[in-house]
Amino acid sequence: MKLFDVYPLxxxxxxxxxxxxxxxxxGQEYLDCYGGHAVISVGHCHPHYVEKVTEQLNNLGFxxxxxxxxxxxxxxxxxxxxxxxxxxxxxxxxxxAEANENALKLASFKNGRKRVLSINKAFHGRTxxxxxxxxxxxxxxxxxxxxxxxxxxxxxxxxxEVELAKGDVCACILECIQGVGGCHLVTPEFAQGLSxxxxxxxxxxxxxxxxxxxxxxxxxxAHQWLGIKPDLITVAKGxxxxxxxxxxxxxxxxxxxxxxxxxxFGGNHLACSAALAVLDIYENEGxxxxxxxxxxxxxxxxxxLQKRNAHIVDVRGKGLMIGVEMxxxxxxVRGKLIYEEHxxxxxxxxxxxxxxxxxxxxxxxxxxxxxKFEKVLKTF
Numbered sequence: 369m370k371l372f373d374v375y376p377l378x379x380x381x382x383x384x385x386x387x388x389x390x391x392x393x394x395g396q397e398y399l400d401c402y403g404g405h406a407v408i409s410v411g412h413c414h415p416h417y418v419e420k421v422t423e424q425l426n427n428l429g430f431x432x433x434x435x436x437x438x439x440x441x442x443x444x445x446x447x448x449x450x451x452x453x454x455x456x457x458x459x460x461x462x463x464x465a466e467a468n469e470n471a472l473k474l475a476s477f478k479n480g481r482k483r484v485l486s487i488n489k490a491f492h493g494r495t496x497x498x499x500x501x502x503x504x505x506x507x508x509x510x511x512x513x514x515x516x517x518x519x520x521x522x523x524x525x526x527x528x529e530v531e532l533a534k535g536d537v538c539a540c541i542l543e544c545i546q547g548v549g550g551c552h553l554v555t556p557e558f559a560q561g562l563s564x565x566x567x568x569x570x571x572x573x574x575x576x577x578x579x580x581x582x583x584x585x586x587x588x589x590a591h592q593w594l595g596i597k598p599d600l601i602t603v604a605k606g607x608x609x610x611x612x613x614x615x616x617x618x619x620x621x622x623x624x625x626x627x628x629x630x631x632x633f634g635g636n637h638l639a640c641s642a643a644l645a646v647l648d649i650y651e652n653e654g655x656x657x658x659x660x661x662x663x664x665x666x667x668x669x670x671x672x673l674q675k676r677n678a679h680i681v682d683v684r685g686k687g688l689m690i691g692v693e694m695x696x697x698x699x700x701v702r703g704k705l706i707y708e709e710h711x712x713x714x715x716x717x718x719x720x721x722x723x724x725x726x727x728x729x730x731x732x733x734x735x736x737x738x739x740k741f742e743k744v745l746k747t748f
Contacts, residue, residue, distance in 0.1 A: 378706055385412025388726050388733050390712070401737055402712045406547070406579045406689070406724035409606030410649040414728075417609055417645040424641035431637065433630075439640035446647050447617075451588040453601070457618040460635030464578035464604030465493025467614040470629055471600040472497045472539060474622055475572040481538035484517045485531055485571075489549030492541060492576055501541055503549075522546070523558040529565055537571040539600075544590035547579040550716040551684050551691025559594035572599040578614070579689070582606040583650060583727055586660025586687035593686065606727075611642035655727040663687035666723070666734045673738065679745050681719075690723040691716065696748050704747065709740035 382398075384391040388411060390398050400408070410417060424439075431437070440460060448454035461467055476482065486492070486501040493499060499512050503519050520527045531537060540562060546552045566573045575581075575598040580590040582603055587593055589601065599621065604614035614634075633639075650656060667683060670692060674680040682693040694701065698715040705711045714722035725733070 380706065387411040387414075388729055396710060398706070398710045398712055399733060399736060399740075400712050401723050401725040401729075401733075402714045403724050403726050404610065405605065405714065406584065407605045407610055408726045409582060409584075410609050410646050410653075410655065411726045411728040414609070414645075414649055416649055416652075417642065420641050420645035420648075421611070421638060424638055428637050430633075432632070433635065437635060437637060437640065439637055439644065440635045443635075443640050443643050443647075446644065447615075450647055450650065451617070452592070453617050455620055456601075457620070457622070457624065459616045459618060459629055460639070461614045461616070461631045462612050462633050463493070463495075463614050464576075464602065465495040465498040466631075466634075467578065467602035467604055467616050468492045468498040468501070468541065468574070468576060469495050471574045471602050471616050472501070472541070473629070474600060474616070474618065475539035475574065477628065478572065478622060479538060479570055481536055481571075482516050483536050484538055485528060485540045486517055486519050487522045487542060487546070487549070488519050489522075489546060489552070490519070490541070490543060491546070491548035492543075522552055523555050525558050525561045525565075528562055532565050532569040532571055535569060537569065539572045539574050540566055541574040541576060542591075543576045543578075543580060544594060545580040545585065545686060545689050547689075547722070548716055550693070550720045551689065551722060553684060553686065554594060556594045559591065559596045563596045563598075566599075574598060574600045574602065576602050578602055578604040579724070580686075583656040583659055584687055584689050584724070586656065586663055588656055590686065590689075607646065608639055608642040609646050611639050613639040613643055650727075653728070658729075659687040659727045662729050662731055662734060663690070665731050666690060666729075666737075669734060669738050673742055673745075677742065677745050679748055685723075688723070688725055688727060688729060692721040692723065694719050694721065694745075700748070701744055704744045705740065709744060711737060711740050 381393045382390045383393050390400050444458040490503045492501045501517050544554045575591045577589050599619045601617040607613050670683040679694050
């Protein structure tokens with residue numbers, strides 16, 4: 369049997385990781401400024417993370433949600449405290465798409481509506497509802513194209529109010545910083561205005577914090593820079609530092625009923641041990657603050673490079689979620705960074721580098737990246 373060939377792959381087999389570095393099977397070291405799609409939050413193979421997951425595996429790897437799992441309760445309490453959402457409820461699942469799927473279902477259960485407003489260039493996942501609110505026709509199969517979604521320009525509050533005023537909108541879903549869409553930022557004015565409009569017209573506000581959240585921007589959630597409090601918040605990626613896990617933070621306005629939502633693997637013992645270890649490290653090592661300080665330094669250095677290199681068109685982002693727009697294809701730049709300079713980055717569109725490193729990144733790591741990036745840009 370062969371693998372279903374849907375991923376264009378770099379010819380590199382990564383076999384080991386430590387902190388902000390990974391190594392391939394030939395022993396070549398790479399600086400990881402992508403963290404496997406923003407998944408690696410506390411660094412590769414952090415000792416506390418490895419210890420806690422191993423300890424749990426030696427006790428119990430899995431049992432179903434038909435019994436009490438006190439690790440889930442501990443995680444909800446710890447996450448509520450560190451994020452500032454102690455009054456919210458928490459539902460655990462397995463992936464970001466599944467988190468968005470369940471958030472949309474909860475909104476629809478609550479107000480009985482079907483239509484969703486989403487931002488142009490949005491990416492919210494590949495499952496049925498999540499892919500429908502994703503603005504990429506190439507990955508929306510006919511069976512997913514059910515006419516539930518209206519896509520609107522980012523930060524154009526008037527356009528959103530026109531649609532909300534029709535009275536049939538179930539939910540508005542936002543990435544406060546777009547990921548696949550190219551690191552475009554929602555403004556505080558738009559976010560605050562939309563929050564008020566949702567309340568006025570009976571729609572629910574969902575913030576997709578799967579990539580931009582969980583400390584990456586220098587606050588626990590990206591929307592906390594915007595002065596809003598969403599009804600539903602979705603998390604994944606960095607929550608388990610590589611262990612598949614996700615969740616929905618749910619406003620007290622939503623009252624659960626038995627059987628309303630469900631999952632087989634969500635919130636399993638191993639996943640919860642991984643997520644608890646991540647929050648321990650956040651607290652003990654100040655990683656959210658580090659993301660803010662190092663991220664600001666990173667953005668400053670990139671903007672300085674922009675002044676002396678015309679290939680950089682724009683630098684945008686917050687904390688350690690950064691987009692670098694260039695006048696040359698990202699494919700050419702990424703190839704040289706990986707194969708010649710041994711640095712991993714991500715991409716968006718055709719000419720945007722996405723920088724999403726582990727939150728343990730240091731200023732020395734930034735300086736190393738800048739040296740290598742400038743060297744590559746000079747070859748074009």
